[in-house]
Every structure is written in structure tokens, then in C-alpha cells.
Amino acid sequence: MTDARQTLAMLDAPGAPDAAGTDTAACRWLVEGRVQGVGFRPFVYRLARALGVRGFVQNRSGQVVVVGEGPRQMLARFARALLEQAPPLARPRIVSCAEIGMARHDEFAILASEDGDGAGAHLPPDCFCCDDCLRELNDPDERRYRYPFNNCTQCGPRYTLIARLPYDRANTSMAGFAMCAQCRAEYEDPGNRRFHAEPVACPACGPRLVCRMPGAADVPDTADALAACVRQLAAGGIVAVKGVGGYHLLADATDDAVLARLRERKRRPHKPVAVMFPPQGGWLERAVTLDAAARAALFDPVRPIVLAPMRAQSGLSAGIAPGLKELGAMLPYSPLHYLLLQHFGKPLVVTSANLSGEPVLTEAAEVEARLGEVADGFLHHDRPILRPADDSVLRVIAGKARPLRLGRGAAPVEWRLPFALRRPLLATGSQMKNTIALAWQDRAVISPHIGDLGSPRAQAVFEQAIADLLALYGVTAQAIACDAHPGYAGSRWAMAIGLPVLKVQHHRAHASALAAEHSDVETWLAFAWDGVGLGDDGTLWGGEGLLGRPGRWTRAATLRPFCLPGGEKAARAPWRSAAGACWEIGHPWRIEQHAAVHHAWRRQLNCPRTSAAGRLFDAAAALVGLLDEASHEGQGPMWLEAAACNETAAPVPLPLAKNAVGLWQLDWAPLVGALTDATQCAAWRAACFHSSLAHGLLAQARAVRRETGVRHVGLCGGVFQNRLLSEQAVSLLEDDGFEVRMPERLPCNDGALSFGQLVEAGSGQC
Template sequence: MNIKSYTIRLMGIVQGVGFRPYVYNLALKNNIRGLVNNSGAALIVEAEGIEENIKIFINQLVNNPPSLSRIEKVEVVQRAVASYKAFTIEESNNIDMAHRFIAADVSVCNKCMEEVYDINSRWFKYPFTNCTECGPRYSIIEDFPYDRRNTAMKEFEMCDHCKRDYEDPQNRRFHAEPTCCPKCGPSLAMYNEIGEKYARGEEISKAVEEIKKGRIIAVKGLGGFHLICNGEDEEAIKLLRHRKKRPHKPLAIMAKDTEAIREICHMNTTEQLILEGNKKPILLLDKRTPFKLSVVVAPDTKKVGVFLPYTPLHFMLFQEGIRYLVMTSGNISNSPIQYKNNEAASALKSVADYFLVNNRDIYTPVDDSVIRVVEDQEMVVRVGRGYSPLIMKLETKREVLALGGEQKNTVSVGKNGYGYMSQYLGDINNADGYSNHLLTIEHLIKVTAAKPEVIAYDMHPSFTSRLSLENFKGMKVPVQHHHAHMVSCMAEHKLKEPVIGVIFDGTGYGLDGGIWGGEFFIGTTRDFKRVGHLKYIAIQGGDQAVKEPWRAALCYLSALGYDPKKWLGEIEGEKLEVVLQALKNSLNCYKTSSIGRLFDSVSALLGLCYKISYEAQGAIILENTIDSEVKDSYTMGIISSEGMFEIDYKELFKELLGDIEIKIPVSVISSKFHNGLISATEEMVIRLNSIYGISEVVLSGGCFENQYLLLNLVKRLKARGLKVFYNQKVPINDSGISLGQLVIADQIIQG
């Protein structure tokens, strides 16, 4: 017989996903002898057999791997025949640690849930049931290789039954590192806000009972705590909002099943596949009218975030008629998600009536991911459970740490040509947020084994992330905020040639010291030229102007010669006068080209939002008033000043105020404003295309979370023959900029 022998090296997400038993059984099926083992972060297979069998084996190995795996690179090298007698699974070693790929946490699989519901099963009603197809990964890993000793499960010694499953290559729990059962694994505990515990085994029934009574429960899940109440109890939801200090921001709904979601939302096939997949993100869907649940769930928006149960514990909470649970991050507004029992008890005692906890540690807190579907494609709004860490192939050469921005923070690490972007960390301009930022950097560096020689950071002089610089050696590279937005999209779509970048957001420090936010660039992944922007306006009030949109409206009105007291009559005259005087004397003022402040101004002038309780509230409410049947638009001209194009807003405000005066419906005014901005942006891009001969256009920045703005601009630009790209896997908001920083810093160092 023609016996051949090969060493096969697989790199990617190949650990903790059932790859070794898969290889073992595939080898037996094809009469292959040899071995398989985890070598550092790689999977090594030595395979001997008849050449035809080897070909079939390798083909199936590469083209039909386990569902949770992700193969990044395959190396096949012929070797001398070693005359193996059988095929075996060997112990892991730490030899091959060059590339480390970390699996994300995924939802419980159907097979495990069948066992949870089976009264004859060892896992009957056990909330921590998992196998190689499901369960925690990133949130419990401490270091590589992904073996039990390097996870939070090292505290739980397997019983004889679980150990047999773990060591049996024919068992789906073979080397499932978090595997356990009620005899040897984590357990629940239920107690009230003053620490009184409830009887063992009654935790879930007690939680269900209290939820039905309108109580709020803090529940420890895969990546941290949630605050939960009955989604059909308006008073409970109002109480949760009051206690959490979250008066208006939409709350997510976990529904019992797909049919329950269909009763409250519209859903297409793509959206259903995402909801029912193994990542189980929060998905933004259009509400049905009338909306079955209370308006207080998601006021002032036509969408609501919904998701399905993703742990056995979640499934078991849907009892006794409960079909919808409000499930929001276990934190107080603007603080990071709680993930440790004692800290959660302290931080959330003023919010939760009861705590449903467990004794499995979380090493890395991971919030729920948020997704929307745009042009029938998945678009990531928030990177979290199921999606983090986001690992992307880049053409970077150096080991880089990128510190991200101030809000919606993520951090990224570059190593061996890959970028590793962390989970969403939220705002870091407070002590808890900054501490979480530092811990995440430490953990991401550890699990990737990176030794950053370059540190990339936002050039804003007041950003908290700059404080991290003193913790690291290496070359420090400042990166302009909007260039990072642009490059985050370029890196995702593998764009190498110069592009036209259109970056719309709220706040970004500019090269001229102004606050940018309505930008047009010509640039590459290394550098850029600013060629256009929204005309500057002087805004008074610093951060207060962001929190109170009426201030931005006042500044626009004053600059254009209108009397703010006439158009902002609901604001106290004394407040208006104070800001007007400060503006006149240039006290605490800054010039900005921010599209975000323009949206705020229009929202305030229409009486939609004078003071925000969450980021971009005014703009979100404004978008949700649009009447898509309205095709008219306000005029936003383009002027040229000293070689720089500017979008002018003079005629916009003249026409808009005229419509307000004659009481044109808000929906019509909002539509005409959006359409005017879209037309002006289109015209600017066409001019730049004509001048520079560039046909690839990149759209990025938080304002493009506005779906009407994004989709209509994409449609128009494509109709003009341009190629249009926008962020999809990498968030289009500030969560994406750490990846852009990483690529830019690497390019700058390369020269």
C-alpha cells in the first residue's frame, strides 16, 4: 500500500470548539493513524494512511470543520512515515504560541437544552449545562492554551461521571473545558437586598415568583449581571428606570421564543437567522403598530432591541406565563457592567430587590452585543458576547496597542498581522470605567501574548485614555479621531488605495484645534488630507452643550442673526441670556464642524429634545419622526473657502424656521432636513470624485447609525457610479476607532 504521512497545522479558533474529537472521529472514519493535539494556540495533526484516504481526510478537515471553529491558516507538510499503530489524542503543550485565537461565548445548544428539560438526565434543570458546541469561552479564559486549568472552571473538580465524558473522544463533552453537572459544578444562590438567602434548589422558582410580583432581579449571566423585570409590567419597568437613573434610553427585551418576538416586531428571514443563531445578540427590530408592550420600554423610537434566551438559566425564567423580560445591563447609568458578586451587591442594592448569583467567576466582563440588519447584512452596533474579541486579518507588521476613544471605548491589540479588538467597554471618563479599561488592556495583552512596541491613542488632549500612556513603554503615536473612523472601515473592507472619506459624528479633536465632526477626507490607511467639512459654528458650553441640545440651537440662531428667545421659548429667558452673553464674550466656546451638534439643534428647534438623558437622544428622536414619503429637502449649499469646501447651513435654517413658523408637521420638517443633508453630502462627494478621480467612498462615524441617512446616501452614491463602503463587522461608532488607530500607527511606523 502507498502509505503517506503528513503534519497538518491549523491556526485560528480551533480550541474549545470540539476540534480534537472531530479530528479523532474523522481519522477513524478514513482509516487514518497518527495523533492530534493542541500545541500552544494551534492544532497539530499527524496523519498516516493511504494517500486517497489522506486527501479525503484533509479536505473534510479544512472544508467542513466544527461549527464554532474558524480556520485562519492551514499548513500541510509531508513527513517521514512513523508507522503509527492507531490514532490518539495527545496532551496539550505550549510549543506553538505564535498565533492565539480566542473563541467567543456562545448560547446553549439544543442538545444541552434537551438534557436540561429531561427529568431522567443528569443535567435536569441545571443552569450551567454546556458542551463543546456551546457555553462560555472568552469570559472565563485566563490564559492559553484553552484548557480547564486556565479558565474559571479550575475551581471545580470534575466528578467521575463528568471526567469520563471529558476524556471520551466519542462524547460531545470531550475536552469541553466548562463541562460540569449539579454534583461538581457551579451552583446558584438567591438572596434579597439585605443578604437573606433562600433555600437551595428554590432559586429559580423564587425568582419567577418575584418577577411576577413586579420585583427587579439582578441576575448573573455569562458575561456579567443583568437587571431583569417583567416586560409586560409597566409599573415594574418604570421603577427599574427610576432606580437605574435611565429615564428614556430604550431597554432590551428578552422574549421567550421567536413567536413572542414576532408578536411585537417585524422580522425578515435574515433577522430571524441572526436571532436564532448561536450568538444570540440583541437585534434592533421595527416595532409592530400598535406595540403590544408598554411605550416605556423604548419611547420615541420605532425600533426595539430584542433577543432570545442564551443560557439554561434564561430559559428557565420563562415560566408561569412570563413571555417577555426587560433585560438591561447590570449597572448604574454610565458605569461598566457589574460581574463580581460582592461588588454587584454593593453597586446594585439600590436598584435590585433580589440577587440571583452563582459561584463561577467571570474573568472578563462581556456585555450583550447589539446588531442591526442593513441592506440584508449584519451590522454590528456594539461588540460583545458572541462577537468579542473581534479578530481581523490585517497587514500590520508591528505589535501595537490602540487605546480607543472616550465613549463606547474598545481597545485593540495588533500581533502577527492580526488585530484583536476587545469587547465594548462603554464610557471611560469615570473611575470605574477607566479601571475596567485598564483591566481589559491587561487581559487582552495576556491572552494574545503581545508585547506592544507602539501605543496608538486619540490626539484629543483631554481624553482619559491618554492616562494609560504612562503604563506602557514603546513609541507613542497620536491618531486623529476621524481618520481612525475612516481606516476602521478601510481595514474591514481591505481597501488599500486612496478613498474619499465621509465621517459624520459628534466630537473629534481636529488638527487645527477645533472640534471636528462633519468631515470629508482624501486619504489612505497612513495619512489624510481634509478637503471639506460642515461650516464651523461657535458652540458655547463645552460638554454641557452636548447634554443640552438647546444650547447648540441657540448658537446657530445667534450666528445667523435670529432671536433665540423667539424660537426657544420653552427655555427660561434667564438661561438663554446667560448663554448669549457667554457666547458674545467667547467664554467656554469652541468652534465645531460637528454633524452631531447640527442634529441636536434641529431636534431642539422642533421641541423634540432640549436635554438628553443618553447619548444622541435628540438625533435619535429626530430620525424617528421622519416621513419617508416626503422627498423635498432643505437647501444646504457648498462654498469654497481658501481651497476648502464647506457645507453651508444658512439657507437650511432660513427654510426650516419658515416651516416651523407656518406650523408644517414635524415629520415633514425632519424629512426635509435629512434629505437636505443627504443631497449636500452627495454633491460634495461628486465634486471630490471629479477633482481627485477617486471612486471608492468610505462612510463612518456615529451619525451613520442613522439608518435613513446611511441607506439613502449609499443608494444615491451608488447610483452615481461610486463604490461605497461602510462599517459592518467593526462598529461605525466610536467603538470602531481602536482598530483604525492600530492600523494607522503601524503604517506610520512602517513609513
């Protein structure tokens, strides 16, 4: 890569003077990164005009070519400014710079985009509504006053409306909206902030709202439709509203009865819902406590959902996050959201308009058909959404805002691999929290969150996401990496497609994703703790310590295994994990109550053996008395953490010894007594569990260090979404001299598994 310093050094060399005796030169820069859909070309145009540089700028298949002629000193200033003064959303990289022959350009121009194969493309993300567009939204003298689809080069939808590259209007879902004369003039004016803002529109020529309430006439006028939606919300209604990446269900976040009705209709009794706060009224400050990292994440242009501690007396419904002490807070990111919140004046529940676990819905007819018994009304618009994008979710853990879900604004994620592939590789990810990933040469792209692949619609979106990535980047996959579990939908798809398949063990993929994020580390001890993943020995792993690096992981540590009565049923029935753990050590917990299950357990019927930390968390939640049955994935561990978060408890020492195959095995058996100790409150028992596991992890790390000298520890897998456990483990490890890393750009959960599969499988192709 040629950086600005190399460019300047080249320009320092003397050149031939022009007719006036000035030392002039001509240079050609090739710029990559996020340089399309973010106002980069008009920025280059204005910069060149201001400095008197002649030449042109042009989009070419994801790259931008810049040719400049002029005095060497001015070209040096120009080259430096290309990087230092780029628009806020741009992320340019100068990948080549060459001095070329003078073509004697008369001026500086923006040339029409040149089509290419797409492999060098960088898809722009969907971004929040910028300050300039918000100002227009609230100014009665502006022609876009209160227009819900206002945008410019620095904001608005991108990824969700791109049909193909290059990113030009004709290649987006805005192609069907002919620009009016005023919008066309802005679009074609290089000095205007809407110059080549591909979704540019106004009330005269752009998308429009329509409000539809069952039993009433449609409200087709945009302003009237918006008002009708607000009235329905104020009356206690639930409205499905089409946004940037799909539909949300909106409801009054302060009304207990509305929340209860929403949960009943959606069959979602406990799973927390996000809350979108109005910019006015002080609601956000009254509802949550924000440290610097959480506040920065909340106000980031991505505008994600950020998990933050709830305050007492917030005015919000207790039904927002049952059993928890955090809520998912978010700010409005589209003009439509701003307008709704301005006029409603209170926080709104904003939850994906889907059936449980499925991708968010994007089509009006489909949302009305599938959610007709959930929503009291629908606010549609006619700008097509070409691919769904759920909201991103972050949580501050160990001082940094870390993603739990990659979605709108944050994905697709683009990555430079630490090696070059011999052939393009597609990775199908996991069964839960699915993403897919594509890699070619040294580039990788990770899709937004798709979800649980257990439904036909999710599998259809999964296949669409694959087709989209291949088509958008013009890449043909020549091999597929998938999870080693043959029952995962992504693995079945990979086996049926007819390409060479590289099966990647689940926890090695977790460890490799983390290692690729921190490529400066040579040798790792990566603790991959999660629910379950098929291990090399046919058992269900999930509490593993892996030593090495991508392509060369060896299992060094594990947790004591136990049998799961009912197998997959245990994922939504924490009492089964509790029973399996207790019966493993001879504890008689609920044998009489579950005699038939105990009989099956004794005969080892549908009782797979597991070392999964996630199932141990489920067991603890049941033993503490928090819940027996879970209504959503991860409920037991989430409630267990919430119960423990304001309590301190000394750890129970857990035995550590080499097992029969030479692994440092941590024995959780002493925890059963502590967890069932009725003389202690539930909060103390939950806190004791977290503290004991954190100290046990430290003991395992120390044991491996004594043998190998390893000093870098990684924490990955869904269990480390638990802030309490993660922060205790990080503190203990760092105090003991370890350098600890956690994922920062990708989720620690299965959302990063597709990327880890690329890295693990690709390491053997270098």
C-alpha cells in the same frame, strides 16, 4: 497559507508503497483560526478514526497540529474534510502542510496540550446554548434536566472564564469545580460531544444558584432559587441576575409600573432597554417586524440584541423605548435564560446591571452594594466571571446587520492586518464606547465593548482589558496609539505609561478602520461624521470627508462650522447646539431666554468651534421641538430619526463651495428656516433634515470626484448608525455611480476607533 487544494496536490504525488504495496504517506498540518474550545480536536479524532488515518492531534499555543499517516487517497479525503466538515463554531485555516517521515503510529490519538507563548492563540467566544443541550435541559430523563449551566463543545462560556492559554480546564474559572465520575467520563471520551468541553458540569459537581431577597433567608438550592426568582419577577420585582458576562437587571417587560420603577431607581428616564423574548408564545412575532437580515442576526449563535421596528399592540410596556419606533430584541442564549423565560412565560426587560455608562458588574458583593436600591432581589451563581462582557448590539442598515456594540459572543474580534508591523502596538481607543486593540506582526485583536471611560470603575476595567490581552497572547507592547485629544482617559494613560506614543487624529482612525475592513479599495473618499473629535487645527471636527487611504488621508470636505456654547455641556444639552447654529447665522432663536449664554457666546468664552455632524443633529432635534436636554448620549439624533421615519420631505438645497483652506464646505444654514417652520409638522421637518443632509453629502462626493476621479465612498462615524440617513445617502450615491461601503464587522461608531488607530499608526511602520 496552504489551502486544501495545495494539500491535495501534494498528496497526488506518488510515494513509497508500504509493506503491503499500498501508496502511503505521512503529513503534518498546522491549523490556525478558531480551533480551540469549539470541539475541533475531537472532530479531527473522530474523522481520522472513521477514515483509518493514524497519527495525532495536539493544541499548541492557539494552533492545532495534526499528523496523519495512511494511504494517500485517504489523506486527501482527510485534508479536505478538516476544512469542509469542521464543527459549526470552528473557523479553521490550514497555514502549512508538509510531507514528513513515517513514524508508524499504531492509532490516532489526542495528545495533551503543549504550552507556548500565546502569540498564536485564538480566544474562543462565549456562545449560545446549542440544540443538543437544550434538548437535555427539557428532558426529565437526562441528568442535566433543568440545569442552568449545561454546555458542551459547541456552546457555553469561553472568553469570560479563560484565565490563561492554552484553553484547558485548569486555566479557566472552572478549575475549582472537580468533575464527578460521570462528567469526567464524558470529558475524557473522544466520542462524546463533551470531550474536552472545559466548562462541563452537572448538578452533582458544577456551579449552583442562590437567590437572595433582602429581609429573607437565602434560597441556596438551584431549583428553588430559580423558582424564587420567577416568583419575584411575577410579583413585579426587579431582579439582578448573574449571567455569562455579568449581571443583568430583569423585569416584566409588559408592566408599565415596573418599567417606571426601574427607570426611576436607575435614573435612566429615556434610554431604551432590551427585551428578551421567550421561545414560546409568539411574543417575538407580535412585538417586532423582522426582515431576513434581522431574523438571521437574531438567531445567530452570537445571540445579539437586534434593533427592530416595533409593532402596534405588542403587549409590551410603552416604557421600553420612549420616543423611538424600534426596540432591542434578543433571544435567550444561556440555559439559565431559557429556564427563566420558560417559567415566567412573558418577555423580560434585560438591561445591564451597572451604573450609567460603566461596564457591567460581575461580582455578587459589588452588585448588591452598588445596586441595592435598584434591585428587589439577586440571583447569584458561583461560576466566576473573569472579565465582563456586555451583550452585542446590531442594527440592519442598507440590507446588512451591522454591529453597534461588540460584546459577548462577537468579541474579542481577531483580524489579519493588510501589512506586518515592525513592533507590537497597543491602541487605547476613544473616550466613549471604548474598546482597546492589540496588534503584532500581521495580527490584531479588538476587545469587547468597555464603555465610557469617565468613571473610576470603567478606567479600572480598561486597564484590566489591556493587561488581559497582553497576558493572554504573550505579547509585550512596544508602542501605544491613542487619540490625539489629550483629555481622553486613554490618551492620558498612554502618555503616562512610558512607551513611545503615536497620536492618531480621531476621524482618520474612523476612516482607517473602514478602509481595513474593505482592503480591496485603493483610494477612498471617506465621510467621517460623528459627535466631536479634536482636529489638526485645534477645532472640533466631526463632519469630514477624507480622501486617500490609511496613513495618507487628506481633508477634502467639511460642514460649515459653528460655535458650541458651553463646550462639552452641549453633548447633553441639544438646545446649546441649536443656539450656536442659529446665532452663527444671525437667527435670534432664544437669545432672550439664554441671555447669559448668548453673552458668553459673543465673547467666545468656552465656545469651541465645531464642524460636527452629530452636534448638527442635536441642534435639529431641539429646533424641531423634540427635546432641549438629553438624558443619555445620542438621544436627540435618535428621537429625530424616529420622528422622521414614516415621513417624506423634499430636500432643502444646501450651498456648497470651497472655503478659505480649499475644502468643499457644505452650508447647512438654509436648514434652520425649515427646522423652525411652525407651519410644518415635526415629522416633516425631521424628514427634511435627513433628506437635505443626504443630498448635501452627495453634492460633496460629486465635487471631489470631479477633481480627483475617486469613485469609492465610505460612510463611517457614529452618525451613520442612523439608518434613515445612511440608506438615503447610499441610495443617492449608488444611483450616481459611486461604489459605497460601510463597516460590516466592526461598529461605525467609536467602538472601532482602537482598530482604526492600529491601522492608521501601523501604516507608517510597514
